[in-house]
Amino acid sequence: MRQVQVGGAGIDAGPTVFTMRWIFESLFADAGRQLENFVTLRPADILARHAWRQGGRLDLFADIEKSADAIAAFAGPRDAQGYRDFCARAADIYRTLREPFMTAQRPSPLDLVRRVGFARLDAMLRTAPFQTFWSALGDHFRDPRLLQLFGRYATYVGSSPFLAPATLMLVAHVEQDGVWLVQGGMHQVAEALRALGTSQGAQYRFDTDVREIIVSGGRARGVVLASGERIEADAVLFNGDTGALASGRLGSAAAAAVPKLDTRTRSLSAITWCLRARTAGFPLQHHNVFFAEDYAAEFSAIFQQRQITKRPTVYMCAQDRGDDDGIVAGAEERLLLLINAPADGDQRTFDPTEYAPRVWQLLKECGLELGAGDRVATTPDVFNTLFPASGGALYGRANHGSMASFARPGALSSIPGLYLAGGSVHPGAGIPMAAMSGRLAAAKLLHDAAK
Secondary structure, eight states: OOEEEETTEEEEOSOOOEEOHHHHHHHHHHTTOOGGGTOOEEEOSEEEEEEETTSOEEEEESSHHHHHHHHHHHHOHHHHHHHHHHHHHHHHHHHHHIIIIITSSOOOHHHHHHHHOGGGHHHHHHTOTTSBHHHHHHTTOOSHHHHHHHHGGGGGGTOOTTTSBGGGGHHHHHHHTOEEEETTOTHHHHHHHHHHHHHTTOOOOOSOOEEEEEEETTEEEEEEETTSOEEEOSOEEEOSOHHHHHTTTTOTGGGGGSOOOOGGGBOOEEEEEEEEEOEESSOOOSEEEEEOSOHHHHHHIIIIIOSOOSSOOEEEEETTOOTTOOOOTTOOEEEEEEEEEOSOTTTOOOOHHHHHHHHHHHHHHTTOEEOOOOEEEEOHHHHHHHSTTSTTOSSSBOOOSTTHHHHSOOSBOSSTTEEEOSTTSTTOSSHHHHHHHHHHHHHHHHHHHTO
């Protein structure tokens, strides 16, 4: 949860969408605390505002019927009913997979079937792992703009809707179940977790590089810092990208902890701009998405040509806005702009000035004027520096194909005493999933320690 200073103001640099609040409520409750005493959250009525270069604007709401009414006015009653059916299908997939997969230690396909129950094979089949996300959307929507809007849910886990399984429709239910706005910005969640850890006796040492994970007698025994300091430990939990382990960045002995990831299976990276600027012409919400018309070309460019299309989809988080749209007219706002990019930041550098005109032009064509202001760009090569050996991939492995979700490592690595957490391991990327991976790793570590 980075925060970037721009012109003296702290701007959340991603992630920006807070969902599945119950995971954090459970985490704080297990420590004898209450989440609301550490961070202030309020539910968003408008989940996101969407606009298209070729015309049209659509809000999605926390209330399904309110969204259905908006879709009916936007695309007609047939697509409104398709949306209701889509929500029901997404909720069914979520209910099927929440306990057996999302909140459980990494299962194999057979384990998953067993956990769901052989008597409920029909429910497993309804998760549609062998149908593409894009194809499944075609079962519900006819308007191509709605295909784009809901296809974007695949990018929440760094994937293409044309290659990801329809199972990812559950992301729609997660968002429908509640999107929360964090008072003071997303960085406050990280601060709350630090305060919670401190209250339980955790000690933090920031800006301290680890040179090597000590492996002795066939198990992890501690770490060696870049300074040469040696810290002995009963167990080590690694929450960086697993590619750093596999590539030997933490010592040759630790490289055996996880299989080496084929760089072609990496998820999306991004180019982002954190800026302070005045806006005009478009009524921004907290979350906003601006689409060009050729979605297939965008993902083909990234995953096949390793390029960024001429008119990429632009996500904008207007951090100072909420449902009341209460920004002072003419005031500078804190904004995060993001476009998807290929995750090859370990192979080349990206010049953000090459892509900024494309972004600003698309926004203008959608009706938004951005004033000049201070800005800080982050490119895949910078993300690769922040998250070593990732290439800038922000979600670990892409969820492409029916088996991709099972290919992520679990909490226990191949080296006893070395545990894994973070967005590159099960159950995946995103704020709640990364938090869940930490809980799974802690549970596995404590279980092993009690043997």
